[in-house]
Amino acid sequence: MAIHRPLARSELPGDTASLARYLVGKLVVRELPEGIASGRIVETEAYVTGDAAGHGYRGMTPRNRSLFLEAGHAYVYLAYGISYMLNVSSETPGIGTGVLIRALEPLEGIAIMRLNRGIERLRDLARGPGRLAQALRIDRSLDGLDLCREGPLWLAVDDHQAGDIGQGIRIGITKDADRPLRFYVKGSAFVSGPKSLNE
DNA sequence: AGTGCGATTGACT
DNA sequence: GTCAATCGCACTA
Numbered sequence: 001m002a003i004h005r006p007l008a009r010s011e012l013p014g015d016t017a018s019l020a021r022y023l024v025g026k027l028v029v030r031e032l033p034e035g036i037a038s039g040r041i042v043e044t045e046a047y048v049t050g051d052a053a054g055h056g057y058r059g060m061t062p063r064n065r066s067l068f069l070e071a072g073h074a075y076v077y078l079a080y081g082i083s084y085m086l087n088v089s090s091e092t093p094g095i096g097t098g099v100l101i102r103a104l105e106p107l108e109g110i111a112i113m114r115l116n117r118g119i120e121r122l123r124d125l126a127r128g129p130g131r132l133a134q135a136l137r138i139d140r141s142l143d144g145l146d147l148c149r150e151g152p153l154w155l156a157v158d159d160h161q162a163g164d165i166g167q168g169i170r171i172g173i174t175k176d177a178d179r180p181l182r183f184y185v186k187g188s189a190f191v192s193g194p195k196s197l198n199e
Numbered sequence: 200a201g202t203g204c205g206a207t208t209g210a211c212t
Numbered sequence: 213g214t215c216a217a218t219c220g221c222a223c224t225a
Contacts, residue, residue, distance in 0.1 A: 045206070053206070063221060081219030083207050100206055130207050172206055 004156035016090040020046035025162030030136040037109030043102040043184040052175035056096020072148040083130025105190040
């Protein structure tokens with residue numbers, strides 16, 4: 001497998017929804033003591049300015065401060081006391097917006113991911129934000145990390161041709177639930193969510 | 200200091 | 213299909 005070139009901060013689209021679409025087809029690369037684990041992003045969601053569903057909606061707090069970093073930093077939080085969620089901060093410093101990475105197509109380090117998840121089935125290793133974080137052993141210790149440079153976790157380009165990208169409503173939220181801010185690779189078996197939303 | 204609630208998952212009917 | 217698990221944290225007082 002070729003060396004992974006990190007995404008340059010300068011090439012990230014400036015607005016959150018555009019970044020969410022842009023990240024579909026890019027790579028998430030995780031360096032672990034056992035080796036590299038990586039996957040292709042197949043599903044994202046944007047949490048934009050003025051969005052009641054966004055964690056930055058009510059201003060900065062100890063939990064969400066990473067969301068207010070300049071674009072390309074990790075915001076990791078624990079959902080439902082059970083699952084960690086990986087987000088990429090977007091826009092300019094002081095703006096609390098970001099992109100949730102919801103699903104990956106596993107590429108490298110699949111054996112590592114299987115161990116981290118405790119399951120075998122390839123399709124379920126990183127299909128869903130909590131599963132993805134578990135597969136890559138992502139937790140709050142990675143919160144605030146710069147994802148535009150090599151390190152324990154980063155984003156990289158992929159020369160693979162991305163398939164058609166669909167757009168629709170986000171999963172699992174109750175506020176501002178009708179906004180079409182979810183992006184996914186049409187027809188991918190590695191996308192989460194109900195079949196009716198993945199066509 | 201107390202309370203209620205999730206950007207989910209997996210187990211179960 | 214339904215539903216409980218589980219806990220950090222934002223919010224109220």
